[in-house]
Amino acid sequence: MAQNMADEIRSKETDAKGIISATKAEAANLLAFARTSAEQSVKEARQRSHRSFREQVKQAEAEAEALAVDTVESGRGAADEFYSSKKPGIDGIADWLVKEVMSTYGNS
Secondary structure, three states, X not given: OHHHHHHHHHHHHHHHHHHHHHHHHHHHHHHHHHHHHHHHHHHHHHHHHHHXXXXXXXXXXXXXXXXXXXXXXXXXXXXXXXXXXXXXXXXXXHHHHHHHHHHHHOOO
């Protein structure tokens, strides 16, 4: 009876060691899978972030280009308006300037 009990205990210990080994192997596999999944998730998040950043930069550049075109056109309009408003006085000033130069230096 004591022999059977010792054999049974040894058998149960062997079974327990097998279960522990199988559990450790399964835990190692689960850990490897979890690490791989986490690395993949980080990689995908980084790619999404980079893609989003590029799209935002592209959109900002398009908005800046449109604003620049508007600003240039507005400036061009203001310059034309300024030129047109000063144009009538230019003829009188040019005549006065020619008379002053001619009176000072003559035809030489």
